[in-house]
Amino acid sequence: MMIDTVELTKTYNGQGGCRGITLQVPEGCIFGLLGPNGAGKSTFVKMLAGLHRPDHGRAAVLGHPLGRPEARRKLGYLPELFRFQDWLTPEEVLRFHGQLGGLRPIETRTSAFRSRVRDTLELVGLSEAANRRVGGFSKGMQQRLGLAAALLLDPELVILDEPASALDPVGRYEIRELLKRLRNQGVTIFLNTHLLEDVEDLCDEAAFLYGGELLASGPLHQLLLSSGELGESGANWRFRLGGWLPYTLTELNEAVRNVLSSPLQLVEVDASGNALLGARVTGREQAGYLCSLFIQSGLSLYESGPEPNSLEAWFLRMARYREGGAPQ
Numbered sequence: 001m002m003i004d005t006v007e008l009t010k011t012y013n014g015q016g017g018c019r020g021i022t023l024q025v026p027e028g029c030i031f032g033l034l035g036p037n038g039a040g041k042s043t044f045v046k047m048l049a050g051l052h053r054p055d056h057g058r059a060a061v062l063g064h065p066l067g068r069p070e071a072r073r074k075l076g077y078l079p080e081l082f083r084f085q086d087w088l089t090p091e092e093v094l095r096f097h098g099q100l101g102g103l104r105p106i107e108t109r110t111s112a113f114r115s116r117v118r119d120t121l122e123l124v125g126l127s128e129a130a131n132r133r134v135g136g137f138s139k140g141m142q143q144r145l146g147l148a149a150a151l152l153l154d155p156e157l158v159i160l161d162e163p164a165s166a167l168d169p170v171g172r173y174e175i176r177e178l179l180k181r182l183r184n185q186g187v188t189i190f191l192n193t194h195l196l197e198d199v200e201d202l203c204d205e206a207a208f209l210y211g212g213e214l215l216a217s218g219p220l221h222q223l224l225l226s227s228g229e230l231g232e233s234g235a236n237w238r239f240r241l242g243g244w245l246p247y248t249l250t251e252l253n254e255a256v257r258n259v260l261s262s263p264l265q266l267v268e269v270d271a272s273g274n275a276l277l278g279a280r281v282t283g284r285e286q287a288g289y290l291c292s293l294f295i296q297s298g299l300s301l302y303e304s305g306p307e308p309n310s311l312e313a314w315f316l317r318m319a320r321y322r323e324g325g326a327p328q
């Protein structure tokens with residue numbers, strides 16, 4: 001595991017922060033940390049980066065206890081709020097970060113290091129601005145430079161706290177593609193972000209924090225599927241059926257009139273004439289009953305299962321669920 005925490009806790013004089021977080025991040029994945037404002041995400045990230053000391057619990061980053069120099073050397077970190085000195089150029093900023101990362105000043109003046117700086121600036125799309133003063137940079141350019149600082153020393157694990165919040169859509173697309181390339185090279189990426197499209201596009205695994213507590217974690221597709229079974233009010237189910245005819249829906253809805261709370265919905269009929277049907281069911285038993293009804297009606301049943309939620313729907317369900325509202 002690249003990150004392994006057990007009951008990790010940090011509060012501010014007993015208030016806020018995060019409590020009892022037990023989480024594993026496997027090697028080579030992009031992991032998304034989600035949760036509403038004030039959920040405790042940045043507090044958790046700062047503990048991983050060695051900036052906050054936990055009150056309680058333990059954690060290993062890159063196989064080392066928190067804050068160890070051995071782990072820091074292989075860790076790239078982009079903090080949520082950062083500012084570079086206005087009078088420096090990106091090359092100077094990166095030279096400084098090279099030294100913060102453990103290089104001796106003389107090592108940051110070699111041609112190998114200079115070429116590493118040029119490559120990193122190119123990676124984040126800042127080559128053209130390499131000799132300009134950072135004071136004249138837009139917020140998006142500063143964020144790209146922050147990313148360059150995090151990637152400069154070839155980290156094995158990169159922790160990014162809101163890496164794309166200031167970027168325009170093109171910039172966000174470029175950074176997403178960069179993060180995918182890094183994952184393909186075996187780098188593990190831990191992402192704290194509110195941008196759900198980015199999580200949907202990028203993340204293999206995710207965790208959801210709320211009120212300082214961990215509510216769910218695991219592979220993203222499983223989280224989205226399992227949310228279909230969260231609610232006491234049932235779940236949306238999908239069925240893929242062959243042998244569909246125009247009048248089939250009317251006949252089926254007649255048969256389930258006294259069984260389902262709402263009629264079956266025809267979602268689509270594909271080019272081969274197979275239908276995708278949606279139903280609101282109270283549980284697996286009712287979904288099973290519908291499967292047998294479809295087969296008895298002469299249809300072929302190709303697929304049946306809970307409808308995966310969009311990440312946004314899942315996020316809202318998780319937040320409402322925790323607030324005690326009925327999950328819908």
Ligand SMILES: Nc1ncnc2c1ncn2[C@@H]1O[C@H](COP(=O)(O)OP(=O)(O)OP(=O)(O)O)[C@@H](O)[C@H]1O
Nearest residue numbers: 012015016017035036037038039040041042043044
């Ligand atoms: N330095 C601090 N002193 C006191 N309370 C703090 C401090 N930093 C964070 N908190 C509190 O801890 C809780 C979690 O804050 P944190 O910044 O970790 O949440 P977050 O999930 O990162 O929020 P956001 O998405 O808004 O950045 C909040 O209630 C916040 O007010």
